[in-house]
Amino acid sequence: MKPITLFAHAIVLLGVSVSSGQDKESQHQAPVAEIRQAAVAFLQSLRPELREQAMFAMDDKERRAWSNLPATSFKREGVSFKEMSSEQRSFAHQLLQSTLSSQGYLKTTGIMHVDELLKSMAEERRPNRTPMFGHDLYWIGIFGDPEKDDSWGWQLDGHHLALNITVVGDEVSVRPQFMGSDPARLPEGTYAGWKVQGAEDEKGKQFYALLDEDQRAKATIAEVAPRDVITGPTRGDQLKQPTGLPASELNDTQRRMLVSLIEEYAHNYEHDIAHIQMERILESGLDKIHFAWAGTSEGKPYYYRIHGPTVIIEFDNHFPPGRSSGPVNHIHTVFREPGNDYGEDLLRKHLMESPHHQDHQHDHEHEHEHE
Known part of the structure; x- marks a missing residue:
């Protein structure tokens, strides 16, 4: 951690209020280029019909449509891991790794693996039932075009797991996030004692x-x-x-x-x-x-x-x-x-400060002057 960040922590821990982070520049820079490259590579790995299925407009209702429920209780859109080839799954995991830390990546994949164990247990009890759990039943959606747009995002959505990532210029919003575990601690079997969270x-x-x-x-x-x-x-x-x-x-x-x-x-x-x-x-x-x-x-x-x-x-x-x-x-x-779930605050700030949007707004106002 850089000295200024240590100083900020020390001030906070001593109980002194610090001014809003909007007033000073962070000493850290989000890896926007790496996340963008990973998203583009994932999309390029998909055949055309899957690529179209994976992509949504930035303001599509799907961006806020996620759930912790199993696939049989909530219909998801995007591209599921079930539909991906091994190579495409590898690119999907590279997208996760571009944004998550090692602990976050292990929790995310751990939750998906617990769901695979739930699938096995459900199949033992009711072998002919429509699958409602499993690693296959997680979907990735891309919002906006990471190759062209300043503002875009990606989402991973499935049982007990929802990651909502928004990129705005050189900033990243990673909330809201949902993570869950059932069972929280595996009671028996090969993975007895395993506790993802x-x-x-x-x-x-x-x-x-x-x-x-x-x-x-x-x-x-x-x-x-x-x-x-x-x-x-x-x-x-x-x-x-x-x-x-x-x-x-x-x-x-x-x-x-x-x-x-x-x-x-x-x-x-x-x-x-x-x-x-x-x-x-x-x-x-x-x-x-x-x-x-x-x-x-x-x-x-x-x-x-x-x-x-x-x-x-x-x-x-x-x-x-x-x-x-x-x-x-x-x-x-x-x-x-x-105030900043789905990058709402960042998007508002970007809209106000972006020269492109300012020019568009000026042109719009100029048109009204001549009506």
Whole structure:
């Protein structure tokens, strides 16, 4: 980490508010060229009909149409891994690797692999049923033209996994993100003990355990955990005001642990993208971030939320689908950016500052003057 970034972290951890990240230039640069090259290579690997199937306009409704549900419960568009050749799958994975960190790539492919295990278990129980799980049932869509457009994006969508990437000029938005695991911890078989999202789970519990009695009372928003995350698919604007315990009431150890928990989500992305995410979150003021917890009974579902001006993180660990007892072993998480999901803030800024758009707006106004 560069010295200025360390300094910014030190200021935040000491509890001093830092001005908005919009006021100063980041020391990190998102790998826009690499992401663009990977997207172009993926599209060029597809035969014409699949390429047409993969591409959407930037404002197509599909860009916001994603779900954590299995393929039999939610119809997806784009190109599925089932339709890709081995070579095309390789290009698809290169696209993932261009934007994700090694930990994020392993979580992403781990979630897809868990779904493949679910497929095997489902086939054992009901061999002739239409497949609803599996690595094949994840779709990639490209929005805009990465070869020509300044603003474009890509999406990976499937069961328990949605990545929404928006490129605007030399900046990248990586939210909203949904990641889930069922089972969260594999109980038996070859992969017994495997836990794709173990860090999000354990760090959340560790942070809650660091709180004293009064802090826990403030942080706890419900004795029973909600059945799902609040800001899931189509519900991005459900949380307006932060609730729970403000970070201004944390000691230095607790503040460091909270930052580490946030980093677990941000660092699913490439090094520079992750640091830019953390700058946006911390420079809006760590003290403005609240931590909330629900679920206080041992062995029952639990939930936590991190909510500030530029971040919403939700985590829940619940009973498996269709059950209301037994082990808590089904994780859902979301990582959102209020006001900049799908790069909304970046797109507005680009529209205002781009000479091309300014000229277009000037011409439009000039036409009205002569009407």
